[in-house]
Amino acid sequence: METLHKPVLLNEVLEHLNPRAGQNFIDCTLGGGGHTTAILNKVITGGKVLAIDLDKEAIKNYESRIKNQELRKNLVLVNDNFANLEKIVAEHNFSSVDGIIVDFGFSSDQIENSERGFSFLRDGPLDMRYNGCRTSDVRCRKELTAEDIINKWSEKELETIFMEYGEEWMAGKITSRIIEERKRKLIKTTAQLVEIIEKVKYRRGKISPATKVFQALRIAVNNELGNIKNFLPQAVKVLSPGGILAVISFHSLEDRIVKYFFKSIALNRHTCRAGRTPSVATDGVPAEGKGMIKIINKKVIKPEYREIRENSRARSAKLRVIEKI
């Protein structure tokens, strides 16, 4: 299957990773394979890319597109969670890592597929699992879905995730309405949920009133912030000295974790006027290995206007880059 996903900030990522023949890279979020393919083309011959995705379909689709190409020999595909990076690298004997790219969130292939339940624009089951598999596999059916959260979590839990993960200022009202509606009938589809939200929150301009609740559910279903916190220290550990880590985030909750983690272990973090280094909030990520990295871009890198015009998904992307010392 062809991909609908356009890689975000591709030129900027390549400029900073600077992949060359014979080098080894890890793409922690394969998605449609845009970043992976571009890096693979630069590292052959002799180099390799280890590409990871939690979504079996992303792996299967990319595999089918690349299987007859020369590049396949230089690619290791792994269906796993980037929060297990050290284990994955050890299992695949992947050493001398010159660079890592991670591009958080969902791909266009996932959001455009109504069966996955990520989109408030398409009716489908309230699922939202990146590793969701629509099979009769019992293990798969046991995993948490957005439907479980909406129908089983307490009022307090729902309100908390809508506030914390969605930064939804109408969290209380939306939650009360959900609780009322679910007593009458299970809420099983994205369209049902959108309809409930629209009863209490009116549309202003182009942005759907359901945007923030959907973001909150996706983060909760996939433990997205927890995965990022587990991933970052492992990424620094597996990089070789001089290796580059490039991180693309799409909202302030993700970017804040990345920013504070980098600051907490950076050699070149800003010093106070008195010459002492300020204490840095690490946002729950263990700040082991202080002085292990150099922050490459002090100011976050954003897409140019031209990219945003061609790919509206790029509008909220932010790139941060560090080098392991």
Ligand SMILES: C[S@@+](CC[C@H](N)C(=O)[O-])C[C@H]1O[C@@H](n2cnc3c(N)ncnc32)[C@H](O)[C@@H]1O
């Ligand atoms: C924005 S897309 C990546 C797009 C890719 N860079 C490209 O150019 O096509 C994000 C991908 O990360 C995957 N993903 C999300 N959380 C993950 C995790 N914890 N571990 C591994 N993959 C994850 C999603 O399944 C999705 O395919």
